[in-house]
Amino acid sequence: MSFESLGLSHNIISSVKQLGYLKPFPIQEQAIPFILSGKDLMGIAQTGSGKTACFVMPILEKLQVEVVKRDRNIEILVLVPTRELAIQIDEVFRVFTTNLKREIKTMAVYGGVSINPQMKGMLGVEILTATPGRLLDLINSKALSISHIQHLVIDEADKMFQLGFEDELKQLLALMPKKKQTTLFSATLNDKIEEINQLLGIKPVVIEVASEEANIDHIDQIAYHVTAESKGPFLRYLIKENKMTQVLVFVSSTRTADKLVDKLLKNKIRAISIHGQKSQGSRRDHLDYFKKGDVQVLVATDLIGRGIHIDGLPVVINFELPRSPLDYVHRIGRTGRAHDVGTAITLLTDEDLHHFSVIQKKMGKTVTVKSTDEVNLHGY
Template sequence: MSFENLGLSPYISKAIAELGFLKPFEIQTETIPHILKGKDVMGIAKTGSGKTLCFVAPLLQKIQHQSYEKSRFIKALIIVPTRELAVQIEQTFVGLQKALRREVKTQAVFGGTSINPQMKNLYGTEILIATPGRLLDLMDHNALSLEQLNYLVIDEADKLFQLGFGDEMARILKAIPKKKQTVLFSATLNDKVDEIKTTLNIKPEIVEVKNTEVEIDSIEQIAYKVDAENKGPFLRYLIKSENLEQVLVFVSSTRTADNLVDKLKKNKISAMAIHSKKSQGARLDNLEDFKLGDVQVLVATDLIGRGIHIEGLPTVINYELPRSPLDYVHRIGRTGRANATGKAISLITEEDLHHFKIIQKKMGKKVELLSTDDVNLHGY
């Protein structure tokens, strides 16, 4: 099966291949033909399954053939829960633009940065990727209009409504025309998503890809029993002794993230932190440096980690365990994405043992716990 077989043009299919996607993943195979035909679609698939391309490629193929006149009217709206996800989706659009007959102006807007540059650049935008709060700000400033919207995409719909965006989403949906094509993507099919379907008055084609176990099985999971005071030295030992060149480290607080980065730098390991107290510009710069390999270690909190996607990320380390088993699966899912292999390492203290057992039980997979008693941490 090729992308052309799904109905995408040879030019867009070639551009997709140049992005590193040689053949469609299951969610793409099942949804792209429906979207190209103008049907409402709900795709249920976990993060990292290739869903972004499901709507980016069809939207570009459709809109490039439509007439273009500079205005405030948006043709396609993509609503996302986080700034990082908005930027990543915009990058996918940019990656396929060269395959088009004409440029389709695309822009990502989000909070945490000045609204003025976003307002100035909005005029003439055809495809808008937005977080709910910033979208409403721009609507209140009359910087855009949704009256002529033809396409609505709600990405990570379950998170949008779990993270407290309910009132904002209700305002946005009221401003959207009833006649449009709607595409929803969600990791789960929960009651809130059902509410969205009712609110939008749609009966979408539902495509569910159940591949969580397979993707977890593609990740090598290892855990080390470590004394609390030796966590930092053991992390540095792991990075240096195993020559880990690109490592995403998860922690539970911004304070821990900053402290950990300071210690890593003092031990000549290039590291940066990415968390909610960093400016949006700093977060994007740090993430880009990490993706390019200019930074060896990126330390992240869970909220920011939700939007991180790095192709072929080899290693994730849980310096501290998350509160929920679902967050644990989400963390380790940053590696081993889209059929690639990866390694997830967890540092477990005596206090963590009971919680780690619960995580393993909920995940349905046992993780070997290795002793570190014989490891010489002198000099780390």
């Protein structure tokens, strides 16, 4: 099945192709037509299954033909349990707006940072991704209204209840119109999800997609135990001592990507970054530079990294761990393709060790974690 057959316009498909995706993920094949038709939907799919683009594409498809609104009434609301997920989803929306017929303003809001810039930036926002607590704060401050919501998305709905968001969710739903399209995604179908459906008063179409198992048998996996302070110098040590000429480095945020590139350049390592905050032209050019060998290191976030296909890529380095084991598999799967032997290196601080043990368990493989205590990082 092609993206064209899902009912998406050329504008959306242009962004899809620029990201390097060749065909829809299973969850996208099944869910996008239902979302485009306006039906309520419950998608059961693991993180890393393509579910974010699954709702991003049809939402933007509909909005691009609507009249621009310059007020504080939010039309599309995406509720998420964590700050990290809010940032990630907003980044996906921004990437897919590149080729649309008109500009669509998106924004992510979450706690832990000053509320004032979020209040000031709310005018004209059409798609808001938010954590429940901060959204309520903004509503109480009269910074926005959700009384005109047309489409509500709840991502990681199971975690909403696990993390104790029931009260906030009830307060928010009471402020929304009863008539709206609702799309939910969850890793599992359980009693808590049924509670949410009852709370929402919907009987959604349910789509469940099993996770795909990637073949990572041709990838040599190595992990190094580092301190937070030595992680940057050790990365530079690995690149220089092993004379790496082409290495893809994964990080968790656009900010880290740009900061890491600055450090690499200052240490005479040719590096560039690629992420959702860069223009489509910049992303394309940077990927071309990397493929041609004009730069040694390409630093990428998961969003862009999943669409990168480079024949014979020898090394992938996880500078930071991804949120899910499936994302980890997708990352390291950029190397060792077509039965080539590839190397995947992961840098772990003390805080990463437990999460990495979960990744290994889910992956069904044990990765040796090597000490770096004896490595002399002077000059790196």
